[in-house]
Amino acid sequence: MLAVQILVDGFAISALYGLGAVGFTLMFGVSGVLNLSHGATMVVAAVTAWVVAGQHAGSPWLAALAGTGAGVATAFATYFLVVRPIQRSRSVPAAEKEIFVLTGTLLWGIMIQEAVAYFYTDNPKTVQPLIAGVMQIGGVRTPINELLIAVICWTVIGLLWLLVNRTKAGKVLLAASINPRALTILGFELSRVYLLVWTIYGVLAGIAGVLLATFLGASSAQASQLTASAFSIVVLGGLGSVTGSLFAAYVVGYLETLTAYLISPAYRTVPALVLVVLVVYFRPHGLLGRR
Amino acid sequence: MLDRKTFTLHVRTVLLAAAALGCLAASQVRAQTKEPIRIGIISEESAIAGAGISRAAQIAMDEINAAGGVDGRKVEIVQYDDHNSAADAVRAFQRAVSQDKVVGVIGTYITEIALALQPWSARTHVPFITTGAASNEISRHVHDDYDKNKYTFHEYMASPFIADSVCDSVKLWLQTKYSIKSAVVLSEDAAWTTPLDAEYLECLPKVGVTVLDHVRFSPDTSDFTPLYNKIEGEKPDVIVTGWSHIGVQPTVQWAQQQVPIPIIGISSQATSGTFWKDTNGAAAGIVTFSVASDGANLTPVTQPFVDAYIKRFGEPPPYPGFTTVDAVHVFVEAVRRAGSTDGDKLVTALEQTDYIGTVGRVQFYGRDSLFTHAMKYGPTFAPGIALQWQDGKQVPLWPKAAPNAKLKFPAFTHLQPPKG
Numbered sequence: 001m002l003a004v005q006i007l008v009d010g011f012a013i014s015a016l017y018g019l020g021a022v023g024f025t026l027m028f029g030v031s032g033v034l035n036l037s038h039g040a041t042m043v044v045a046a047v048t049a050w051v052v053a054g055q056h057a058g059s060p061w062l063a064a065l066a067g068t069g070a071g072v073a074t075a076f077a078t079y080f081l082v083v084r085p086i087q088r089s090r091s092v093p094a095a096e097k098e099i100f101v102l103t104g105t106l107l108w109g110i111m112i113q114e115a116v117a118y119f120y121t122d123n124p125k126t127v128q129p130l131i132a133g134v135m136q137i138g139g140v141r142t143p144i145n146e147l148l149i150a151v152i153c154w155t156v157i158g159l160l161w162l163l164v165n166r167t168k169a170g171k172v173l174l175a176a177s178i179n180p181r182a183l184t185i186l187g188f189e190l191s192r193v194y195l196l197v198w199t200i201y202g203v204l205a206g207i208a209g210v211l212l213a214t215f216l217g218a219s220s221a222q223a224s225q226l227t228a229s230a231f232s233i234v235v236l237g238g239l240g241s242v243t244g245s246l247f248a249a250y251v252v253g254y255l256e257t258l259t260a261y262l263i264s265p266a267y268r269t270v271p272a273l274v275l276v277v278l279v280v281y282f283r284p285h286g287l288l289g290r291r
Numbered sequence: 292m293l294d295r296k297t298f299t300l301h302v303r304t305v306l307l308a309a310a311a312l313g314c315l316a317a318s319q320v321r322a323q324t325k326e327p328i329r330i331g332i333i334s335e336e337s338a339i340a341g342a343g344i345s346r347a348a349q350i351a352m353d354e355i356n357a358a359g360g361v362d363g364r365k366v367e368i369v370q371y372d373d374h375n376s377a378a379d380a381v382r383a384f385q386r387a388v389s390q391d392k393v394v395g396v397i398g399t400y401i402t403e404i405a406l407a408l409q410p411w412s413a414r415t416h417v418p419f420i421t422t423g424a425a426s427n428e429i430s431r432h433v434h435d436d437y438d439k440n441k442y443t444f445h446e447y448m449a450s451p452f453i454a455d456s457v458c459d460s461v462k463l464w465l466q467t468k469y470s471i472k473s474a475v476v477l478s479e480d481a482a483w484t485t486p487l488d489a490e491y492l493e494c495l496p497k498v499g500v501t502v503l504d505h506v507r508f509s510p511d512t513s514d515f516t517p518l519y520n521k522i523e524g525e526k527p528d529v530i531v532t533g534w535s536h537i538g539v540q541p542t543v544q545w546a547q548q549q550v551p552i553p554i555i556g557i558s559s560q561a562t563s564g565t566f567w568k569d570t571n572g573a574a575a576g577i578v579t580f581s582v583a584s585d586g587a588n589l590t591p592v593t594q595p596f597v598d599a600y601i602k603r604f605g606e607p608p609p610y611p612g613f614t615t616v617d618a619v620h621v622f623v624e625a626v627r628r629a630g631s632t633d634g635d636k637l638v639t640a641l642e643q644t645d646y647i648g649t650v651g652r653v654q655f656y657g658r659d660s661l662f663t664h665a666m667k668y669g670p671t672f673a674p675g676i677a678l679q680w681q682d683g684k685q686v687p688l689w690p691k692a693a694p695n696a697k698l699k700f701p702a703f704t705h706l707q708p709p710k711g
Contacts, residue, residue: 002520009516054568117337123560126543128571134549143547216513217540220337225511260517266480266509 004138006254006261012146014253015153016211020226021233021245022157023204029177029240030197033101037078037109038205039226040116045071045209046218047116050125060128064210067127071206072199074112079198082108109223116220124219127210149211156207157246160200164242169196177240229269232276238289247288251275327367328360328626330619331387333380333398333408334611336372339563340400340423340535343612345370346604348397350596351619361627366619369393377407384411384419393417394632397618400447400535400559400611402426402482412442416634418625418641420444420618423611425483425535427451430656430665437658441638444655445665446618447611448582448675450483452668453557454490456675457531457580462498464677464689465555468698469706471528475504476556477518478533487533487557495531503527510536519550528706532556532579539569546573549703554578555677564607567683574680576701578688582650583613584678587687593649607685614666617648 024038035041049067056062082104086092092100116122129145136142164170175183176193184190212218212226233252237244252272260268279286332348335341345368352368360366369391371383380399387393388411396412399405400423409432412419419442421429427449433440448456465471476491478484488505495502503525508518518541522530530552534541538560545554557580560566564585567574583589585597585607596616600608608616625640626632642664646653651673656662666673670690677689679698686696700706 005516005520009514013514053571121339121342122337123339123569124537124539125569126539126571126573129547132547134547141549143549145547217543222513257517260514261520265512265514265517268512268514 001139002261005140006257008137008140008142008146009261010250010254010257012150012215013257014250015150016208016215017229017233017253018246018249019153019156019204019211020208021230021237021249022160022242023201023208024230025234025237025240025242025245026160026173026204027197027201028234029242030173031176031194032098033083034098034105034231035078035083035201036102036106036227036231037074037082037112038230039223039228040109040112040220041071041074041078041202041205042209042212042226043116043218043220043223044074044112045206046127046213047120047125047220049127049210049213051120053127060130060214063127064130064207064214067210067213068203068206071204071209072202075198075202075205078105078108079194084194109227113220113223116223120220122219122221124217124222125213126217127213129214145214149215152207152211156204160204160242163200173197232273236276236279236286238286241286241288244286244288248286251287325364327365328623328632329367329369329391329393330622331369331371331384331391331393331396331398332615333371333373333383333387333396333404334400335375338375338400339565340559340609340611341373341375343563343609344398344400344422344615347596347600347608347612347615348619350599350603351616351623355620355623361623366623368619371398373399373404375401375404377404380404381407381411384408384415388415388417394626394634395420395622395637397422397615397622399424402429405429405443405445406432406482409440409443413439416442418442418444418622418634418637420446420622420641422446422614422618425450425453425487427486427662427665428482430662434658434661434663437663441664442634443664444641445662446621446653446655447614447666448668448673449662449665450485450487451490452665453580453675454487454494455668457491457556457677458494458498460580460677460689461495461500461555465529465698466498466709468708469528470709471500471706473501473503473527474529474531475506475522475525475527475552476502476531476533477506477508477522479510479536480507481510481536483535484533491531491533491556500528512537513540515541515544516548519545519548523550523552527552530554530556532558534561535559538566542566542570542577543573546570546575546701551703551705553700553704553706556580559610561680562678562685563609564601564685567680572683575682576679576699576704578677578679578698581610581676581678581685582673583610584676584685584687586685586693587676587678588691589651589674589676590647590649592647596649613649617646617650617653620648621646621653 045067048070049063052066053063086100131144133144134141233248237248255272256268332345334344348368352366355366373380396419402424405421405424429445538558555578561579562581629636629640654667655664678685678687
């Protein structure tokens, strides 16, 4: 029974981790940007969903939609106000641009986090589950919402796979991640590719934020922890590798759940972090990284 | 034409008159602009409980000033945000005393921060009243080294009293309605819960409740499923909590996972009026200790304060709101009694406090008590209350129930009526 409980719980949380990390890694793969305001973006989505849910009680789907929209809006704001000005700046040497983007998004994330805390306090916010109630799985009482989260995550990830592998826009994204210069020579506007990847990123982070609010609850104080968790999953899986990130999300998710159930919830994140350190030491390109 | 002599005389008179008028005017101005009595408020503005401290202080300040202030002097609140950091709070305290010239500091709902401010209050001889921190370490320091630490007062229920109040409510109220024979104590790992849990473990068995397990968890826990899973396996009748830094998340997960065990004890976030909204109604059935609430009517001033707070801020006050509005009044009364803002005289005056506030009759324990300068607990002083969230409202149920109020646990929980 405990085994079933761990299986079910670990599956939902891993799916959520996966969704959060996929956008993060895709962004790095395509545009070389590590967005350290990732957690703040998720929190904005979660808090927006909470605010809208408070104003329109009884329509959790509307709240979810608004939250996702807020995720996209935050992603655009990050791109246009922080990342693009740094990328285009002439006073920042090309070799230092990545570090500037890292610092810029980190500070931007803190600004968002503080703003959310100022207006809506840092107490955690939760959104009503899309479907309430529980069901029995192998004798384990499981909230239906938890299953729904896993289904939504995998549907979205599936759609992303279709987009990348089956559409022209997706192939352009892939090409940009392999050789952006060649893509420009072929006459593609890189700025458009970036806009597309930021949109996809915003949708993914937005959905992940809203789902987190319906599941465990989200608070502005968690923003940096969410960034760190996405970051360690992505490093574990291999920077830029979407499959690697999904695989790593499950490794981390199950490792955490096992620790929480079998040892103590207090040490939940410790083994996963130790694993990240080991992987960085012995296999710096990650479990499934390509470099 | 005026001769020279008369002219000089005239000039002299005019000058004298002007000088006299000037003096008069100046003395009048001085009377009007007597230095205000400045009180520093240190709290975490981005937390509901912290914001409740500064908001309640503003209400108290306006009440006092509308009634003429203290001997013609106005009361002025100087507000500092400590961002839930002891270092920021200490800096705020230093600034408050050296630069802003406050004569007393009120604030913080966090024990760790109150303990960090205590030595600064001792060093500067500026009285400090904490209105939300709970650990009895605060008053124990006053007891152990009175001459040094006497400047600190603890105007909130000390942790052991909270536990006693919970045990009293179980015995005198809950056990008359349900069979409650066993419990698991589930508390966050923080300074205030150490004495709380110790007292739970002592007083629960005394009221016939076996403690099956004692679980402490990190305040950054976000997934409570493993904890609930473990507790459910132990089959207790109730979960007795010590929650303050957390609250929304375990409540929401308890309701979503339909954990069949009712939650009682203290959940500080549930004392805030926004808790229902924050949890989307998952709060239904949660029982928590508090010092007062909307509808609790502990004294004639409780409800007028709640109404004023709701009118101004759109929501009922969280627990430190009640203790803070009382503390500002208590402090100002002490200034009046002392006829001075000297730290030592204020301490003596504060020790004589006997004030009917929103939480009951406020008095402080004396030097002979282990809880020196902590607020007195008991039916004739501050009794503490138990309230339950029902249909979006906090319903006070014990010791005085609101009219027609009834205990109502969610359908997914199981409690049996008492046997015999």
